[in-house]
Amino acid sequence: MFGRLLALNWKIFVSNLNKFQLLLLIGYIMFLGIMTVNLVGTAVVVLLLDSEPWMKMQLPWLTPEIYSFLLLVFANTYWLMHFSFTNLRLLNIAENRKLLGFGFPLKKLSKYLMIIGFCHPVNIIYNFTWIVFLMIQVSNFYQVLVGIAAIVFNYVLIYSIKHRFIKIIERRFIAVVAGFLFLIFGLFQAVSLFAENSQQIFYHIIPRVDTLNNFLSWSPGGLLTQTVTEEYGWLNAAIIFGFLCLLIGLIVVDHFHKTCEGLNNPTIKKEEQQTSKLWSFLRKVMGKNAGKYYYYVMIHPYNKLQLLTLAIVPVVYVPLLLQVKYEAAQTILIPTILAGIPVALLAMGMANMYGYENRELLMHLQFPVKLEKQLKERFLGVIILPLMVFYLITIFELLVIPQIVGVFKIFVANTFFFLCFMVLFIWSSYYQYQKATYTSFSYKHPIIPQKVTFVISFAIFTMGYFIFVPIPGLEWYRITIMSVVIVVIAVYLWRHVGFLVNLFKKQILTRLWTE
Amino acid sequence: MSEAISIKGLIKSYDEHIVLKELDLSIPKGSIFGLIGPNGAGKSTLIGVLTGLLSFDDGYIHINEKHFIDENEAEIKRDVASVLQPPLLFEQFTSIEFVEYVCDIYEIEKQGLLEKAYSLMDFFEIKDFAKTKIHKLSSGSRKKLAFVTAVLTEPKILLLDEPFEAVDVISIDRMKTVLRRLKEKGVTMIITSHILEVVENLCDDIAILHQGGIIAYLDSVSRKNLQENSSLHEIFSEYVKVEGKDDVVDWL
Numbered sequence: 001m002f003g004r005l006l007a008l009n010w011k012i013f014v015s016n017l018n019k020f021q022l023l024l025l026i027g028y029i030m031f032l033g034i035m036t037v038n039l040v041g042t043a044v045v046v047l048l049l050d051s052e053p054w055m056k057m058q059l060p061w062l063t064p065e066i067y068s069f070l071l072l073v074f075a076n077t078y079w080l081m082h083f084s085f086t087n088l089r090l091l092n093i094a095e096n097r098k099l100l101g102f103g104f105p106l107k108k109l110s111k112y113l114m115i116i117g118f119c120h121p122v123n124i125i126y127n128f129t130w131i132v133f134l135m136i137q138v139s140n141f142y143q144v145l146v147g148i149a150a151i152v153f154n155y156v157l158i159y160s161i162k163h164r165f166i167k168i169i170e171r172r173f174i175a176v177v178a179g180f181l182f183l184i185f186g187l188f189q190a191v192s193l194f195a196e197n198s199q200q201i202f203y204h205i206i207p208r209v210d211t212l213n214n215f216l217s218w219s220p221g222g223l224l225t226q227t228v229t230e231e232y233g234w235l236n237a238a239i240i241f242g243f244l245c246l247l248i249g250l251i252v253v254d255h256f257h258k259t260c261e262g263l264n265n266p267t268i269k270k271e272e273q274q275t276s277k278l279w280s281f282l283r284k285v286m287g288k289n290a291g292k293y294y295y296y297v298m299i300h301p302y303n304k305l306q307l308l309t310l311a312i313v314p315v316v317y318v319p320l321l322l323q324v325k326y327e328a329a330q331t332i333l334i335p336t337i338l339a340g341i342p343v344a345l346l347a348m349g350m351a352n353m354y355g356y357e358n359r360e361l362l363m364h365l366q367f368p369v370k371l372e373k374q375l376k377e378r379f380l381g382v383i384i385l386p387l388m389v390f391y392l393i394t395i396f397e398l399l400v401i402p403q404i405v406g407v408f409k410i411f412v413a414n415t416f417f418f419l420c421f422m423v424l425f426i427w428s429s430y431y432q433y434q435k436a437t438y439t440s441f442s443y444k445h446p447i448i449p450q451k452v453t454f455v456i457s458f459a460i461f462t463m464g465y466f467i468f469v470p471i472p473g474l475e476w477y478r479i480t481i482m483s484v485v486i487v488v489i490a491v492y493l494w495r496h497v498g499f500l501v502n503l504f505k506k507q508i509l510t511r512l513w514t515e
Numbered sequence: 516m517s518e519a520i521s522i523k524g525l526i527k528s529y530d531e532h533i534v535l536k537e538l539d540l541s542i543p544k545g546s547i548f549g550l551i552g553p554n555g556a557g558k559s560t561l562i563g564v565l566t567g568l569l570s571f572d573d574g575y576i577h578i579n580e581k582h583f584i585d586e587n588e589a590e591i592k593r594d595v596a597s598v599l600q601p602p603l604l605f606e607q608f609t610s611i612e613f614v615e616y617v618c619d620i621y622e623i624e625k626q627g628l629l630e631k632a633y634s635l636m637d638f639f640e641i642k643d644f645a646k647t648k649i650h651k652l653s654s655g656s657r658k659k660l661a662f663v664t665a666v667l668t669e670p671k672i673l674l675l676d677e678p679f680e681a682v683d684v685i686s687i688d689r690m691k692t693v694l695r696r697l698k699e700k701g702v703t704m705i706i707t708s709h710i711l712e713v714v715e716n717l718c719d720d721i722a723i724l725h726q727g728g729i730i731a732y733l734d735s736v737s738r739k740n741l742q743e744n745s746s747l748h749e750i751f752s753e754y755v756k757v758e759g760k761d762d763v764v765d766w767l
Contacts, residue, residue, distance in 0.1 A: 279612065288620060296607055362568050363603035367620045368593035505570065510529075513569060 005099075005112050012095050024450060036125045039078075043133040046074045065209045072213060075133070075221030079154075082126045086158050097263045110259040114252075117259075118159065127155055134228045142237035143228045149244040150227045154220070156251045163258065289364075289374045290381020294349070296356040300436065302447050303348050310341055322400070330401055335410070336464030338393045339417045342386035346418070347456055349382035350425035351448045354508050355436040359515050361508070372501045379500065383422070390418055409479055413467045416482040419489045420463065421456070426500075428452045430507045435515070518577070519544040519672055519703035520565065525574035527560055534560045536727040538574070542705060542720075547698055549718030550707045551747075553755050556724045558707040559600065562676045565705070566597045579671060593621065596670035600677040602661035606650040610641065613649060614664050621668040628667070635663045638693075639686055654681040666693060673697065673704045679713060691717055715747040723754050730754055 014022070099109055134147045216222045232240070278298060283291040297303055314337060321334050354361055364374055394414055398407055428448070436447040448456075471478060520542040527535040534557045542548045552558050563569035565576070567588060576583035578591045605613050614632045619625075636642040639659040644652055652660065658681055665673060673694075679687050687710075694704060694717060708714050714721060721738065723731040731754050738747075745753075 276612075279608070288616070292605070292616070299607060357605075359601075360603060360605050362599070363605070363617075365568050366566050366592060366595070366597060366603075367617075368589045369620060370589050509568070509570075513563065 001108070002112050002115075005096075005109075006116060008099075009096070009116060032121055032125060035122075036128070039125065039129040040132050043074070043078070043129055044136070046071060047133065047136050065213065068213050069209050069216070071225065072216035072219075072222050075225045076216060076219050077221070078129070078133070079219075079221035079224070082130075082154075083158050083162075085126065086123055086155075086162055093262055100263065106260055106263060107256075110256055110263060113263075114256055114259050118155075123155065123159075127151055130154070130224065134224065137225070137228045139228075140231070142234050142241075146237050146241050146244070147224075147228045149241050149248070150224050153244045153248050153251075154224060156248055156255070160251050160255055163255070286381045286384070287377055289369075289377040290384075293353075293356070293378045294381055294385075297349050300356065300447065306344065306348055310344055314338060314341065331470065332465065332468050334401060335397060335413070335468045336461065338397060339414055339464065339468075340460045341393060342390040342418055343421045343456070343460060345386040345389055346382070346421060346425060347448060347452075349385070350422070351428045351452050351456070352432070352434060352436060353378065353382065353425075353429040354504075354512075355434050355447060358435050359512050362512055365509075371504070372498060375500050375504060376497055379497070386418070390414060409475065412479050412482050412486070415486050417463060417467060419486055421459070422493075423489060424452075424455065424459065430500075430503045433508055433511065517544050517580075518542060519546075519579060520705070521575075521577040523575045525561075525564070525571055525576065527557075527564055527569065527571045534727055535564070535571070538728060540722065540729060542703060544703055545698060545701045546719040547694060547704045547706065547717055549714040549721035550705055550724055551709070551711065551714055551721060551751060552707075552724035557727045558724055559676050561724070562597065562599065562674050562705070562707060565674055566595065566599070567592060594671040595674065596665035596668045596672075597674035598658070598661045598665050598676065598678050600680055601654075602657050604649045604657060604661060607648065609646045609648055610636070610652070610660050611645040613660070614667060617664050618667055623668060632663070632667055635666065635693075636660075638689055639663060655683060655686070658682050659686055662690060662693075666697070671702060673702055675704060675706045677708055678706060679708055679710050687713065711747045711751060721747065723751060725755055 093113075096109065096113060100106060130151045131148070134151065135144065138144055138147065217226055227240075276295070276299075279291075279295045282295050282298070285291065286294055317337060318334055321330060321337075357364075365371060367374070394411055397410055432449045432452050434449055467478075467482070518541045520540070522538055522540040525535050525538040525540075526533065538557075538561070550558050550561070560569060564571050565578070567583070579594055581587045581591055583591060605616065608616065611629075611632065614636075615628070618628055618632075633642055633645065636645060639662070641652075641656050641659050641663070644656055644660075649657065649660070658678065662675075662678060665675075678690060682690065691713070694706075697704065706714065706718060719735055721733045722729050723733075731750070733750070
């Protein structure tokens, strides 16, 4: 029965992928292979650092204390990575729970799903690396038993914490995401500071390395390392082993009950929501059609995350790049990053314009308002916000980076960038339609199809280099070509908005009816 | 009695498969019209065409004497409301937000609208969910909300595709009460349903749709004559019966 369940879940997973995504899956499997080799390789290199006489010659500062320090830093960094990348999203609970209707016993299903969930390839790779990392350091047999028990305990604990963390994210989404982004970018800043002043920092660290080691050995990675580096005897080992097994058992039982609960109550229970102020605001500002559409875009958790990222990335990168002495960073990278912001906003609203409402659009078609008018309102509504951001960015660039180009040039370049992507998104909305649900958050169920995301990312940087890299002497030719293309696109769209209606009826309507 | 809906030679196909085959149908104004038929007969497709959600390949449709073409689309749609299966609702709105939004689009007088909406919701026992997001409602409550909203838009023609599906018995009785009131006000209604007792009890005229065509039209007079001897259930089975299928389950 377990084999059949595994086969069913594999079929569910594969049937949700199109040919392009299947191709990506092959790439992902290759990536997992490379990741395994890299992780295990790094662990082995760090471990064997001091055993090579040649290394001792090359790195005279590598005293036993510094070596312990490096091992502990590695173990803790690796633990952080393990925590961050432990994957929980392998199973489709909604599909699996249908088996309950066919008489599959709840407890058995819960048990099997839990086992399949625990065996996600990424999770196995991390645990395998832990085993390699710890087992190389083993000097007694009892350390093997305790080390393995500690690895299993560590894993089930991370798994359990993350399960609860997901619920917290759902409840306090913005606070958690903002905190997470702050942490990531804070770390980024800290690393850049460290890289610039490493000698000075090491000078301060070396005298205190013992204190640091003491501290690090009690952090999660350090504790795991201690299970195989300390000598604690068979009796203590038996007690620790027994205690760890008890804890593992308790966590697994708890997780089993949680899975049962999830199978019985699949919907996410959120607090009762009253009338939304955002909806009232958008309705007033943007009208009935565009307002409703924008409301749907804005309340989707994935877009909230996008907005936060769009706000935070330039705040971190632009000041950093402004400090860099290399002029190309200012004249090419900053304009490309900044021109990418309105494009990303446009992508949020336009790359899958009908995916947010899906079948609800049929209701709009029944309204006594011409479809052309409704679509036009949406279309214009979607453009307003990115366009405002676009103008603000243009003004910012003119004020802060005067060396980049002249007023006219930057305006033409940004408009060109914006319009080209608008055409790409129109294509995507009509020919790459896909349903966006509340859970459209992951690789399997994205809001914007992966194909489009790849095209966008690739195009942003390619076009950025084509548009913003100065070409001495030929600048005016480029400006002329871009201006002509802008006029052609604008005139075409203005005169043929009606074609959106026909395209909607042809490409989207039948799919919505049969959805 | 003049016609609210007149259909002539209607053809609708999905790719190669023809669902409606030169369908002719007339529905008198102010009547409750029952459309019954086996699964896949084309009932929902016909409702889809009449609501303007599905295009058709050939034929003519007149609604309230207006030709159903693009130029008249908005005008015609103002007079038509529908409850489809599954009902079309705006999942991220609360029930009351949805009602308000739709009525706003239909330009319904705002004064007194909320009182009307709440009283109708109360009548169908969904008032407690007025401020609940629609995606959290049960299927029965969703159907009732769609029905309430359709009624509040003050339509002249009401198209109901399986309106009693997933609805409890008490609420079905209340729906029938509302439909009878609407009939008194002159509203024309088309109802598709598999609950033949309700159709028999509620509708003036009934048509049986089978394999894309009307195979029987029972107006009030012919129904009276027929029903002296048999129920609608028996009449339906007689028309739609496929010979020889009973043998298939002999092994049971």
